[in-house]
Amino acid sequence: MPEVVDQVALARLYGEPLFALPTDLYIPPDALEVFLEAFEGPLDLLLYLIRKQNFNILDIPMAAVTRQYLVYVDEIRTRNLELAAEYLLMAAMLIEIKSRMLLPPKKTAEGDEAEDPRAELVRRLLEYEQMKLAAARLNEVPQLGRDVLRGQVYIEQSLQPRFPEVQLVDLQEAWRDILKRARLVQHHRITREELSVREHMSVVLRKLQGRRFVEFEQLFDVQRGVPVLIVTFIAMLELAKETLIEVTQAEAFAPIYVRLAYSPA
Incomplete structure (x- = not known):
C-alpha cells in the first residue's frame, strides 16, 4: 500500500x-x-x-x-x-x-490542570x-419560487350581473328625500281626489314598459302633491310584493332603480 x-x-x-x-x-x-x-x-x-x-x-x-x-x-x-x-x-x-x-x-492557582x-x-x-x-x-425545505409554485385558478364571472339587494333603510331614505322635495311645492287649490292603488300600479307598469331601468325618483309626480306620492309608493310596494317589478341598486349608497321583473319565456 x-x-x-x-x-x-x-x-x-x-x-x-x-x-x-x-x-x-x-x-x-x-x-x-x-x-x-x-x-x-x-x-x-x-x-x-x-x-x-x-x-x-x-x-x-x-x-x-x-x-x-x-x-x-x-x-x-x-x-x-x-x-x-x-x-x-x-x-x-x-x-x-x-x-x-x-x-x-501548567496547574492553576486552585491546583487543577x-x-x-x-x-x-x-x-x-x-x-x-x-x-x-x-x-x-x-x-x-421547499421554497416558494424555487421548488414550489403558487397555484392560481381563474374562475369566469357570471355574464349576468348580480346587484346587491335593496335594504328597507335604503327605501326609507329615498322616500324621505321625495317627501322633502314634495313639501317645497305649495298648492293653493283645495280639491278632493279619490285615488286608486290599482290605477297607479298600472301607471307604474306603463312607465316601466319598454325601458330597461327607471330611476326610483322618476316614477313619482312631485307636482301632484303628497297624497299621489303616497298612493304611488304603495302601488310600487304592491307590485314588488307580487314580483311584477324589481328594485335594484348597483352598490351601497348608489341610486335606486326599478325595472320590470324578468320572466323566462
Whole structure:
C-alpha cells in the first residue's frame, strides 16, 4: 500500500481507489482555485480536513491537521493573497495550539490542570458544524419560487350581473328625500281626489314598459302633491310584493332603480 495519510484515497478511477496522482496528469491552472473557493472560510476548511479523515473532533491530531491545512494555505497564497489573509490567521492559531501542547501543562492557582489548548478551537468547530447542518436543513425545505409554485385558478364571472339587494333603510331614505322635495311645492287649490292603488300600479307598469331601468325618483309626480306620492309608493310596494317589478341598486349608497321583473319565456 502506498504511503499516504491514513490510507485515504485521493480519488476513485473506474471504482478503484487512487492513492497517488498520475505523473502525466494535467491539472488546469484554475482547477485548484475553483476547489478552494468552495470553502466558506478557515473553519469550513478545517472541519473538512477533520471529517474527511474521520478524526475525533474532541481529540484533534494537531500535527497532521496543521500540516495538511498549511498545504492548502500555500496554494491559496500563490493565487489570491487577499483570500489567504483569514486562512493565515487560522494557521497561526493552529501553530500556537500545537506549540502549547508541546509545553508541560501548567496547574492553576486552585491546583487543577490547565484547560486543553484545543478546547476553544473545538468549541468553535462544533458551533460552526451545528450552524452549517441547520443551514443545510433549511435549504432542503421547499421554497416558494424555487421548488414550489403558487397555484392560481381563474374562475369566469357570471355574464349576468348580480346587484346587491335593496335594504328597507335604503327605501326609507329615498322616500324621505321625495317627501322633502314634495313639501317645497305649495298648492293653493283645495280639491278632493279619490285615488286608486290599482290605477297607479298600472301607471307604474306603463312607465316601466319598454325601458330597461327607471330611476326610483322618476316614477313619482312631485307636482301632484303628497297624497299621489303616497298612493304611488304603495302601488310600487304592491307590485314588488307580487314580483311584477324589481328594485335594484348597483352598490351601497348608489341610486335606486326599478325595472320590470324578468320572466323566462
